[in-house]
Amino acid sequence: MTATIHGERVLTELDHVRLTKLQDARAHPALESLLDLAEVMRSREVPADIVTMHSRITLVDTQTGQRDQMTLSYPPEADPAKGFLSVLSPVGMGLIGLRLGATAHWKTPGGEERSARVEEILYQPEASGEYTL
Template sequence: MLPPPITVSRLDVSRIEPLLDDLDDDQVLGLEDELLRATVVEPRSMPADVVTMNSRVRCREENSGREWSVTLVYPQDAGKPDTVSILAPVGAALLGLAKGQSIDWPGRNGRTLRIVILDVEYQPEAAGDYDL
């Protein structure tokens, strides 16, 4: 399955790119690939249903039906409850997805999990919070 199209804000790209210098090759390639395939827009033009940095997202794993919410954060904010770092593979995969889109994710025992974005519960751009 081809990855779905994604949209990323110019502000997020400008904040993520400096992080790439401190990563190993595998992490850099995954995150760079996501940024390279993204449509980049100005923060004020970001659709409200797209996952951006510091967005709180409601997800569902299709096979189990399990639902959860998580906030996509920069590495310095990771480790808090219900957060995932942009440097984690799943964090990089969530960036730029819109409500209703899904990604296939390698799970335990080689099973593929399909994660669906149910809702973007909070998005900084939609709330006018450009300094997060």
């Protein structure tokens, strides 16, 4: 499974630092590409319509219309059954740094292209004044 990094991405400084540490620990081409291409902003300045780490979002599958809620998490916190999606998963890599209304793209293990639109950002730490999550 791989994520496809399309379009503009925004990362907070803290997310960029933490994701860089993950990249240093693991070879992850999509993460390396994201870190190289993303615009990095101070946490207090990131717009509320950006998917950041620990954001709780609603996604809508572009093919089926299925709606899912999930929280973007770091790998140790990931628990898909409880709605916690690892940022290093193809879907997670497709979502991090996207704007509300943008579409994430990724491939399944079988090579099928998938995509989902960011329908809602139910919670973003920075918009709630939490800058160290």
